[in-house]
Amino acid sequence: MQTHEIRERFTQHFVQSGHEAVPSASLILDDPNLLFVNAGMVPFKPYFLGQQNPPFPQGKATSIQKCVRTLDIEEVGITTRHNTFFQMAGNFSFGQYFKKGAIEQAWSLLTGDVEQGGYGLDPERLWVTVYLDDDEAAEIWEQHIGVPSERIQRLGMADNYWSMGIPGPCGPCSEIYYDRGPEYGKEGGPIADDNRYMEIWNLVFMEKERGEGIGKGNFEILGDLPKKNIDTGLGVERVACILQGVDNVYETDLLRPVIDVAEEVTGTKYEDPDTDRINDIRFRVIADHSRTAMMIILDGVTPGNVGRGYILRRLLRRIIRSARLLGAQGKTMERFMNTIMDTMTPSYPEIAEQRERILKVALAEETAFLRTLESGTHLFEQAAGQVKAQGGxxxxxxxxxxxxxxxxxxxxxxxxxxxxxxxxxxxxxxxxxxxxxxxxxxxxxxxxxHGHADLSVYRQFVDEHPTEFTGFEELNSNSKVLGLIRDGQQVQEAAEGDEVEVILDVTPLYAESGGQLGDRGTIEAGGTVLRVGDVQKVGKKLWVHKATVEQGGLIVGDDVQALVDPAWRHAARQAHSATHLIHAALREVLGPTAVQAGSMNKPGYLRFDFNYTDALSPQQLEQIQAISNQAVDADWQVNTIETSLEEAKAMGAMALFGENYGEVVRVVEIGGPFSMELCGGTHVSHSSQIGPVAVLGESSVGSGVRRIEAYSGLDSFRYLSKERALVEGVASSLKAKSEEVPERVAALTQKLKEAEKTIAELHRKQLLSGTAEMLAGAEDVAGVQFVHQQLPKGTEAKDLRTLATDLKQKLGGAPGVVVLGAEDARSRVPFVVGVTKVAIDQGLSAKELAAVVGQYVNGNGGGKADMAQGSGAQIGGFSQAVAAVREALNS
Structure with a gap:
């Protein structure tokens, strides 16, 4: 049974029993505690905690959630049962059924007839564990399901008490294991051998809330959850092992094809998957990390040096490293990525749409890392050479x-x-x-x-009084004050001068989201005025107005008027609509691989991040600006359409990676097919209202991510006016027309380069004029002509190298050593050591002598036998360095 079918059977089993099928959330959620979703229940956490009411009519849901766990990346491949990416099939009950219902449904799917949609596992090979004092679960298993008592084992908190590892829902659990047979280990159940007895399903009886703590058992139980809930997780990959008759998760239909390709490109054989042979571990690393990296890129992450980007970079580099250590030459990433995309697309059709982008991100990182390996090899050789030179x-x-x-x-x-x-x-x-x-x-x-705010203060408002947003239709609304929060605590009133968070039942002020900053405005009632400086969302349902009481006071329950600053909103709408034009123009110029990676817009200004590996040329930027302004000039109507996510995608609307959309989405359309995106922001009604769009430039903000910045509306006009004034000023200085400025500046630049070249040549001749005097002062040390000189302050490293090269040439066929040093303009101490060919034949080395000099000037050096250089920090030690070299020559 293929993995795709295992997923389908699970979903259908629970849909038929009244569960609502919920699509997998992105691996990236707006949760400050998690880099990636690491458990199937994570997207449902607000419902378990009672922060929000579950939007499922029957209070039951099922999902196949994408998960990534990265705490033990270095251990991947050592065991054959764990992956960094895995699929967690789960069924969830929010106050509906509890232990008995969860156990019954799991058992019926696992042991049910294959022809009837079950998995057909032999009941005699299934074992279960329960929490130490969970007599209720043990009784259900034995009395109701019929599992013999000898196949029911009790384990402690470390094994059979579940939490996310951070504050949140928790509770005892019951795990189901499959006996793979005596060839996999000793008898005695999961307690005796968890290799032979493979855990396939964990039923969590979620009824408590845990607090802060470290480890699986070192935390405080804060109390009961509002309702008893069920969260279960079936490991799709582990069930696939059993149903496909293979030894481990790397042998299934999803990962084994990658190992086969790795054998081909490395010329090494994957021999015994159940051993810890180092080569077999490397094969498993390639297979596991290829899939994880691909799925992370699919959800919009690009390689970087912090957070999620750093995890992705580590994964990709471990693939490249492992392939290299197995014998691969050159690039291999394209083969690995194409293979894993082929195996995963049946379960995740969206991979097909993003195939080109995924490849581009992965291949760019491979190219960069191969350069790192090359430079790292050079650095290693230098370090190893110094160790050997010092006899280590x-x-x-x-x-x-x-x-x-x-x-x-x-x-x-x-x-x-x-x-x-x-x-x-x-x-x-x-x-x-x-x-x-x-x-x-x-x-x-x-x-x-610990630095994150406690959101529990908002909990009752999120569920009982979600905010009604009226800002699409009006700029001022009559509202009622539902709550006031100051310093993280609910208060009943706010006085003049207080900084307070205001919760209203109705508001026209836009809350920051989708890259658009929150509105500015006021909340007024009689003589009371609050200045709103920011608006944020909590739980996607609640608008929180961060305001200062400028005059009067406010009491919970007051009737007020909420007003948007019209100038702020107008300029903000211009910038947000301009962002859509820039995005459409980018895709027209660069193609569909230029996918949005983030944006920020505020009145008059926007920045737009997109996944692309190459810098844009001035011609491309000019095209993007021209296309955007042509759209402004076209005066297209801006339409907004509310529809289902499926219908929006069918219309061709673009969605942002990592974003989780509800059942009803808002599509913003500008110029028909020109721009159509899912967006909840505020926009102009016609494209001409955006005003001119001025592209400021583009830059890199990370590996594979570029950023365009632009002005819109009056800010664009001001910027262009300033640029025009600047050009006119330059033209006036050059006594030329504006259109002649580029040519005149180019001519001046060429003259400057020629002048600098002449100056450099004069400097070189002046520098070399002193070499005769240096040679005249050469010492004869043990038959070697020893030339040494401390040059005046300000002499640069390149000057020292020029002098040393000239002195070596003038020493001719004589054995000679040149040591030069100086203090440069930045107070560093560059030095150079040169050795003639005859001296090298006698056993002398510039590289070894440079190491001697480095010791006395508080630095180090390296190079080759004929020429070496370095840098230090203490010019006062140069005379001692010369003496040490003289002593070395005498020995």
Missing amino acids: ATLSGQEAFTLHDTYGFPIDLTLEMASEAGLKVDEEGFHKLMAEQVARAKADSQAKK
């Missing part, structure tokens, strides 16, 4: 950590190359530094978690 045999943990942390050079390759060079690596020191880094990261993460 071990590369320090600090050197290995620097290569890994600063330059992205993997420790596996460092170990391999050190072995080839006859060196060892201080692995203990390396891992100690890594552990310190992880500890710092965890401490920072905990600090950030």
Whole structure:
């Protein structure tokens, strides 16, 4: 049974029993505690906590949720049952059925006849575990389902008490295991051997709420949830192992094809998937990480140095590294990505639409990392050379950590190359530094978690009094004050000077979302005026007005008037509509792979981030600006349509990756097919109202992500007026017409370059004029002509190298050594060591002598036997360095 069919059977089983099928949420949710969705229940957390009422008429839902867990990336592939990406099939009850209903439905699907939609597992091979004191669950299993008592085992909190690992819902659980047979381990149930007995389903009886704490059992139980709920999770990949008759999750129809391709491109055989052979682990890393990286890119993440982007970068680089260590030459990512997209598309059809973009992101990172490997190899060789030069045999943990942390050079390759060079690596020191880094990261993460505001103060408003937004139709509304919040606590009144959050039943003020900043305005009642500086959403339903009481006072229950600042709204609408024009123009110029990665617009200004690997040319930027302004000139009507998500997509409307849309979505259409996007923001009614659009430029904001910035409306006019005045000023200075300025500036630039070239040549001749005097002062040290000189302050490293090269040439066939140093304009101490060919034949090396100089000027150097250079920080040590070189020549 293929994985796609396993998913379908699960969904149909629960739909037929009254559950509403809910599509998988994006891996990226607006949850400050999570980088990625890591459990099937995460999208349902507000319903379990009682923050929101579940939108399911029968109070039951089912989903196949995409999940990613990244805490133990380094352990992937060592065991054959865990993946970083996995699919969690779940059924959920919000105050409907509880333990008995959950157990019955799980059992009927697992053991049900295949012809009737079940999985057909042998009941005699199923074992269950329950929480230590959960007699109710044990009784249901034994008395109602008929599982013998000897196949029901009790485990403690570490195994059979579930939470997300952070504050939120929790409760005891009951797990279902499948006995794979004696060939996989010893008898005795899950307690005896969790390899033979594979966990396939976890039934969580969610009835408590936990507080802060670390670990699986070290947390406080805050109390009961408002209702007893059910959250279950069936591991799709593990069930696939059983139903496909394979040994592990890497042998299923989803991942084995990637391993087959890896065998082909590396020339290495994946031999025994149940052993910990290092090569087999690398194959599993390639398969696992290819799928995880692909799914993360699908949901809009691009490689970067922090957060989700850093996780993605690590995954992609581990794929490349593993393939290289298996023997791959050149690029392999395209084969891996195409293969995993083929296996996953039946379950996720949206992959087909994004195939080109996914490939582009992955291949760009591969190209960048291969360059890193090349430069890292050079850095390793320098470090290893210094170790050998000093008579050592071990590369320090600090050197290995620097290569890994600063330059992205993997420790596996460092170990391999050190072995080839006859060196060892201080692995203990390396891992100690890594552990310190992880500890710092965890401490920072905990600090950030504790820094998040407690949203429980808004809970009753989210469910009982969601805000009615009237801002699409009007700029002022009559409202009632439902709540006041100051310093995180509900209060009954606010006085003049107070900064307070105001919750209204009705508001025309737009709350920040979709890249558009919240409206500015006022809340007024009689002599009371509150200045609204920001509006934010809580739980997607509640508008929170952050305001200052400028005069008078406000009491909960007051009738007020909420007013939008019309100038702010007008300019904000212009910028948001201009963002849509820029997006459409981008896709027209660059093609469909230029996908939105984020945006921000405020009155008169917008920035638009998009996934694209190459910098845009001036001609492309000019095209984008021209197309946008042609749309303004066309005076197209801007239409908004409310419809279902499916119908919106059928119309061709674009959706933003990582965004979770409700059943009813709002489509903003400008010029028919020109621009059609899902958007909840405010817009002009005709494109001409946007005014001129002025593109400021574009830049990189991360690997594979570019950013365009632009002005709209009056801000655009002001910018263009300023630019015109600047050009006219330059034209006046040049005594030329405006259209002649580029040509005249180009001519002046060329003259400047020629002048600089002449000056450089004069400087070189002046510099070399002193070499005769330096040669005259050469010392004869043990038959070697030793030329040394501390040059005047301000002499640069390139000047020292020019001098050293000339001095070596003038020494001719004599054995000679040149040592030059100076303090440059930035108070650094560059130095150069040159050795003639005859001196090299006698055993001297510029690279080794540069290491000697570096010790005395508080720096280091490197290079080749004939020429080496370096930099230090202490010019006062140069004379000692010269003496040390003289001593080295004498020895």
